[in-house]
Amino acid sequence: MKILLAAGTSLAALMMAAPALAQDDVADDAAPAIEELVHAQDAAPAAAASQLPTMSFGTWGFDPESLDPAIAPGDDFFAYANRKWLAANPLPPEFARFGAFNLLREKSTADVHALVDELRATNPAPGTQARRIVDAYEGFLDTAAIEAAGLAPAQPHLDRIAQATTLDALAALWGEAGYPSPVSAGVTIDQKQPDTYAVYVGTGGLGLPDRQYYLDTSDKGRAIQQQYRDYLAFLLGEARYADPRAAAEAVYALEDRIAREIDWDRAVRRNRDLTYNALAPAELTAMAGNFPLARMLEQVGLAGAPKFVVPLVPPSAEEARALGLTQTQLAQIGRGTPGMFALLSEMPVATLQAWTIARFLSANAAVLPARFDEAQFALYGKTLQGTPEQRPRWKRAIDEVEGLVGEQLGEAYAARYFPAANKAAMQDLVANLRRALALSLDEIDWMSPATKREAAAKLDAFTPKIGYRDDFETYDGLTIAAGSPLANRLASARWSLADNVTKLGQPIDRSEWFMLPQTVNAYYNSTMNEIVFPAAILQPPFFNMTADPAVNYGAIGGVIGHEIGHGFDDQGSKSDGTGMLRNWWSDADRGAFDARGNALVEQYNAYCPLDDGKTCVNGRLTLGENIGDLGGLSLAYRAYRLSLNGAEAPVIDGLTGDQRFFLAWAQVWRSAQREGSARQRLLTDPHSPEEFRVNGVVRNMDAWYRAFNVTPDHALYLPPEKRITIW
Helix, strand or coil, X not given: CEECCCCCCCHHHHHHHHHHHECCCCCHHHHHHHHHHHHCCCCCCHHHHCCCCCCCCCCCCXXXXXXXXXXXXXXXXXXXXXXXXXXXXXXXXXXXXXXXXXXXXXXXXXXXXXXXXXHHHCCCCCCCHHHHHHHHHHHHHCHHHHHHHCCCCCHHHHHHHHHCCCHHHHHHHHCCCXXXXXXXXXXXXXXXXXXXXXXXXXXXXXXXXXXXXHHCCCHHHHHHHHHHHHHHHHHHHHCCCCCHHHHHHHHHHHHHHHHHXXXXXXXXXXXXXXXXXXXXXXXXXXXXXXXXHHHHHHHHCCCCCCCEECCCCCCCHHHHHHHCCCHHHHHCCCXXXXXXXXXXXXXXHXXXXXHHHHHHHXXXXXXXXXXXXXXXXXXHHHHXXXXXCCCCHHHHHHHHHHHHHHHHHHHHHXXXXXXXXHHHHHHXXXXXXXXXXXXXXXXXXXXXXXXXXXXXXXXXXXXXXXXXXXXXXXXXXXXXXXXXHHHHHHHHHHHHHHHHHCCCCCCCCCCCCCCCCCCCCCEEEXXXXXXXXXXXXXXXXXXXXXXXXXXXXXXXXXXXXXXXXXXXXXXXXXXXXXXXXXXXCCHHHHHHHHHHHHHHHHHHHCCCCECCCCECCCCCCCHHHHHHXXXXXXXXXXXXXXXXXXXXXXXXXXXXHHHHHHHHHHHHCCEEECHHHHHHHHHHCCCCCHHHHHHHHHCCCHHHHHHHCCCCCCCCCCCHHHCCCCC
């Protein structure tokens, strides 16, 4: 699965996280109250718009007043289109970065808040779905009650961890929903048998965003490591450790070993051929060694699975040669899951208990007394991302409700805010983008006829999902209680795990979505060969029924093309039209494709936005997204030209249709960010920074050169032979 924005999100991670997005039990007598939300007047809270930037879209979808005539488009197209707006709209203090996506996220949050407030005004009856929504929201907002309760709601869970004095007992606890674990197991679609579900077993364990934070020996890196140690000591002190500093040092030492010995580099982890390792139960048991994995799987409810897929298994020398892994790549592969089993088996149980307690408190800081919330934000918000202020509590309360009962809110959201006409128009755009790719596949001169047939079959099999799912989740059995925000989280976790486990042995649920209608994002799912566009992203600046077609094609058309392109990026292209992970390429065709990808890697490696050119984009980590951007915008441009049926678009405000098309793409990625956020994203995010999602793409497209008269005298100019075309 590829997500347009979400940093470093794998299919396995989404499989585990998606059920927690929202699940509630809909009682029959709740239906009228929810239905009333659809017909109420649209009213966003006034606070939603306070102190936030706005964007003007002019009369045709882009405000030409945003253009900076002092900047030549060929020198910095991102700045030409966006710098004036960015200069006039400094980052609000609650954001690590802010741009077009954030504007829509704020609108979506306000829209959902209006729905929740209307429900609150009806004082819904106990036991109804509406009551559960209100209780979830008000429970998170009631900070006075949270403060008064102190650690009492968490104490039984901390006591259970403290009482798990053997590795067997702790492994059993790790198998329960709501308790953090360095080893996880869950059910998702089998990549090599996409008509069945399989159990995937993964590892984690790091409290900092990436292993590189532990390896960083710079002054800044050491300062972050020390602040994290201090945070661990704070958490363990609150848990009444006699020597919290010593316990924190032990936890940090454990995580440091995971980072140095166990974990894999993110770019290497992208290789799907490397990370598909199917094991029989006996093989997994042998791999686990002295770690009581069977006890943990029994607790999860997956002990009887016939097969397990373990992504992080180091390859043998023979496998490494077959995969063409370089010595550099091999050096980036840690001991993985086998090493994690061995490490956990040799660690003192007291250290593992302390790790679990610290992770439990940190994960639930938002529903614990303010000192926990503030300490967590001081590290992860202020220090790591440079964000001065915490997001307002009411906005975070909306996030909380969506995490518990989001699909039922999504049903009301979609009915009110997503007209049927928008869905029909999007279906037309998707059809035009597919037509454009079909034509491109026909014309490619480096792909053999046999591979072209496979590619065309995959394109024909694409399933687009637009707006919202047809059958919203009803969350049977999930109870949300008034005034119990921590209990509600844990109840949701238990419901989600049980729901996930029941998939094993069942037919594939092709109606499932991994995003809510009110989510401003999009994704491609390789095992279902589907592209998914939630309702909330289908608004200006991405999509507007009244905008100039050039703008819709350059904006949402580019996004559609991006997601289609993920089916044909360096990793998505390893699945066929059925979603099966198999090689459908000839060796020569794959070599030609990889050569283009390698050239794109080199281009993006040269973009170095921090530390006077010393800290750069990781072109290998971001390759899939960069292919998605370049291929997607190329397809969108072709679809736009096809839509003109041979005619030329009118000139509007002195701008040609082609110019408006490219400006729309630049506007989509209008964004500024703080230095800490930029550093973290360069390490962890498979997407390139926004300025390179614009400049790095357009400089490879001949049409952009023609549209803006770009010459060798301009900074972004690439000679024609250096420009990369993939689709």
